[in-house]
Amino acid sequence: MYRALYAFRSAEPNALAFAAGETFLVLERSSAHWWLAARARSGETGYVPPAYLRRLQGLEQDVLQAIDRAIEAVHNAAMREGGKYSLEQRGVLQKLIHHRKETLSRRGPSASSPAAMTPSTSDHCLAAAARQPNGVCRTGFERQHSLPSSEYLGAAGGLYQIPPQPRRAAPATPPPPVKRRDREALAALGSGSRHATPSAGSSVSSGSSVSSTSLDTLCTGSSLSEGPSGSPTPPPVPRRGPHTTVSQAQPPSQGPVPDPPAEEVAGDTPSAPEELEALSALSLGTTEEKAGAETAVPKTIGAELMELVRRNTGLSHELCRVAIGVVVGHIQASVPASSPVMEQVLLSLVEGKDLSTALPSGQICHDQQRLEVIFEDLAQRKDDAQQRSWALYEDEGVIRCYLDELLHILTDADPEVCKKMCKRSQFESVLALVAYYQMEHRASLRLLLLKCFGAMCSLDAAIISTLVSSVLPVELARDMQTDTQDHQKLCYSALILAMVFSMGEAVPCAHYEHLGTPFAQFLLSVVEDGLPSDAAEQLPDLCTNLLLALNLHLPAPEQNVVMAALGQHANVKVFSEKLLLLLNRGDDPVRIFNHEPAPPHSVLKFLQDVFASPATAAIFYHTDMMALIDIAVRHIADLSPGDKLRMEYLSLMHAVVRSTPYLQHRHRLPDLQATLRRILSEEDASPQCQVDRMIVREMCKEFPALGEAPS
Template identity: 90%
Template sequence: MYRALYAFRSAEPNALAFAAGETFLVLERSSAHWWLAARARSGETGYVPPAYLRRLQGLEQDVLQAIDRAIEAVHNTAMRDGGKYSLEQRGVLQKLIHHRKETLSRRGPSASSVAVMTPSTSDHHLDAAVARQPNGVCRAGFERQHSLPSSEHLGADGGLYQIPPQPRRAAPATPPPPVKRRDREALMASASGGHNTRPSGGNSVSSGSSVSSTSLDTLYTGSSPSEPGSSCSPTPPPVPRRGTHTTVSQAQPPPSKASAPEPPAEEELAAGTTSASDDLEALDTLSLGTTEEKAAAEAAVPRTIGAELMELVRRNTGLSHELCRVAIGVIVGHIQASVPASSPVMEQVLLSLVEGKDLSMALPSGQVCHDQQRLEVIFADLARRKDDAQQRSWALYEDEGVIRCYLEELLHILTDADPEVCKKMCKRNEFESVLALVAYYQMEHRASLRLLLLKCFGAMCSLDAAIISTLVSSVLPVELARDMQTDTQDHQKLCYSALILAMVFSMGEAVPYAHYEHLGTPFAQFLLSIVEDGLPLDTTEQLPDLCVNLLLALNLHLPAPDQNVIMAALSKHANVKIFSEKLLLLLNRGDDPVRIFRHEPQPPHSVLKFLQDVFGSPATAAIFYHTDMMALIDITVRHIADLSPGDKIVDPESAGAVK
């Protein structure tokens, strides 16, 4: 442990600023003027000038606590960066683990007789050390965050990866080492022979700074020779300029061989090799422990936990399926970040939450989704009421309130529940429930219940394209077209009928031939008259836009222009000024009002197909005025000019309209 003699502040990004009296734990003597140290109070790591420090005779327990705080600080920094460790952080963790092992090996009766520290060769792998974490660092989180793949610590030559030493710079000379250490270094130099070359006329190489050999031996982690000095200077070393002092990062390449420091002596090389093997063994043990803990967490967490949480939250809060997923994900993610020990378990919970697509299939065996149960009850009761011919023809009791509650709950489930559950219930028994609702709509004459049924049909169309195909082939389009032409006084029901019809025809599928009796030219002329003349009750002017969308949707399933009932009605209508204006407005915006859903396969662009059919016949091409034609040409030219080189037309069938 070291205490700061003076306050220090530097502009270097990796230098620690500290006040006088702060204590530090030295991790590495990178150069004569900069040491890698950890602040004992907070565990923050950085570089400090050794001339500002004085060694303290501290207890091993204080050193262990400082190491633990430094390890925890590195992990917290990595968690804030997304859980990824940089090369610098990995190197610091390696030094901290090695230093903790050294400190634990010194605890005992022989601690006072240790003169020069050598790497520990004990057989334990930090199991007891991790169990005694004083700062709340639990075993699971500690081992998970310490586990580093052994391949990441191997350099290009297969050896243990070591952080390269810091670049050297001219510095005040350090005092000569003590006589004993100078003699020992001379013996080491003579033993190495020609392996180490000393510059002639220079002083002996110092091991890092001007501190005593006792302090060097106490926390010695590796020798880094410095440049020879000329004289002793009592003043603190100057702070290096920005760019001179660089720290190791992912983008920094290791120093070249030409500027590499002199290799250490053979004894130090042997000690470093032993230390490297011990560190690698400890890291491998931690990695193995992390893998075992992760496997244990996977076995302990049931794969149905995500579906069970979704079911509990939805049943007790009434939130939609997506909001339940978001709420559970936020809570579990916060617990995972706040309690590192629970990270493996929380990770399995999140995976189960993401993988559970179908809630009814993801639940444990024997459990049934609550929404699925309610859909079964609602569909069964509505089918029973449909089959009650006596009640439908001559009501014996008032059942509107009960049916309204059923339909409102059905609409709520179809809108907010798991779409997979709703699709499965609608498709069961070849869409028996959907066809039963269509038959019930045909039999029901109360406007309020019909309006709720229309909303339910719209929610079903958004679930799957197969449901739309079923509705197209049913009697629903015919019933809606007949209802729109016979009852024009109910504005709200008229708007919903036009909207549902546009949804049903939005996929461009073929319509049964019998439907043209109600969906032929007279119905198209009725829609054009609403667009041009409007209705007295339509104060919001919402109905003309819905009728335009319905005409575009009806035109999608008519491939031949000569047999197109929409074009026939357009040629017979005297004035379609408002309709042509709305058509040009949609073309200018580039919108397709019929493409409501994202079901596959996507139909062609309804506006471009309508224009293509209009200009396919001289009778229909004459509906546009001269100014409308000029505006149409200007819109087309501008759209073509806005295309970048290499852009392709998204819809191949719309190429004819653009041409």
């Protein structure tokens, strides 16, 4: 306990104003110039200058009462804020509880007061505050998985279980607090304990150093002043330097704290041997502890760090890995003694691929838990007959929160965790979402579902196979043709349908009732004529990509519904120009994902199907035809032996010569002849080169002019 010798008032934030004679309980000696203290009368906490205080030899019962009042003041302040404990309040509570336990331990087991026998309820409140999001202490808290996450429902109903955070330093007034081990040693010295020896768990290694600021705090009370001060004038208000830090080396004589009165020195001066004993116990550690700390790195530390950073920052899985790697690498470079431990942490970070299996036994990835909840609740809403009624729209906000969180997790979480959850029970969750999309007619929810389907397609080819066989392609095709006014939903429908068809897998025969020639003609009309709602002209490109993707799964040109629609359409000038532009760039707009097995090049396959029949080959104008031949001949000449694309271009050129009057205009014939002869003379025995030579022989056999020497 300390008593104020003078009145004090300051404009510094977090500084306590007090009158002369008030008593304080010191919680932390933050620096030589500022101490964290609690007012004994009201429990109010703040920073006070130690030069204004004088230590009292009070009863421990008074100290306990002051601590209890301070704890109650913190609880009352938190309740006024809705029951939420800030990080500063958590830190103050921890210091108060620690101080209370130390005071009780000094009283010994023989103390019979209720304060000594009854544990402080703040321990339980603080633990509950650490377990609840934002430190909320409340009973009857709803179960974690009953509503969407707090990130999407607002701060009031948070459900993410955030572990207690370390206490931040005060914003402006005091410098950052010293390490906890230093604080414990200082508290032991300040309390007058003669035999305060840190335990093995709280001692630090010999490489650690005690900051000079902490030594200033020790020496403030032990250094004798030059003479007693009889002046009633208070000393000058201490000010914090612009660059004050915890480890700043500064002798006590240079600090702004004036010499305290002589009577204070006499009451607060421990002997020099006691200080040396405590400091040696604080700064010396055993070699066994260091060796044990270096080897005791769990294999799951990388996955645990990923989970903590992802859960508390909201960063994506990859950004979490980058952030942890940068921090650990910097610590390894800056603190050479920690290099072996940091190296093991980095190895664990690299090796931990799947969070769902890399976490310690008994721990479940938070994203996995949330996916289970979202899939389960959405399936229940799908099966709820009452929610299918057109009049019940009160669930839209909740469903929107679920879908927003689902999209966020599918996009940013560990892909392996998302794959595992989507594939569970033979893709039951994915098929449930498809069924929910079919029965949901609200445009905003349908749009969110489409985004979720797109995120699922990016995870794995098996999910795309499931969606191809589901009712989703039929529903999307029907929706595109019936609702052309909602431009955003129409664009997303075309994009998702192109993703579903991007792997070139066979479509169930029943789907052709909605995906046949009429649907292909609708897409061609959108490309050529556009829609009134498409002011940005996004739909022509999207429908072009969809036609290319739809054509991928049609192997026989004579039964190709896209080619049938192309032959029936009077004018496809815009569409043919877009095809030539894609061919010239070498782009495949349908190859959105890197899933295996890779499908054929959609543009080359489409052109090969176009030139498989003279009826569809006539869609190109003469100048466009010459440009197409230029592009094909250039690629055949430039591509290296063994490249799969060279075989595709050779097949395309063979189809062009067969279905068009090429031998009449003979555009770029000498270049083509020279390239074909070079391919025949290649000695590469790879299977791909053998296929190329076989195609060239077929071309020269069918059209002998191609095999002649260029003139």
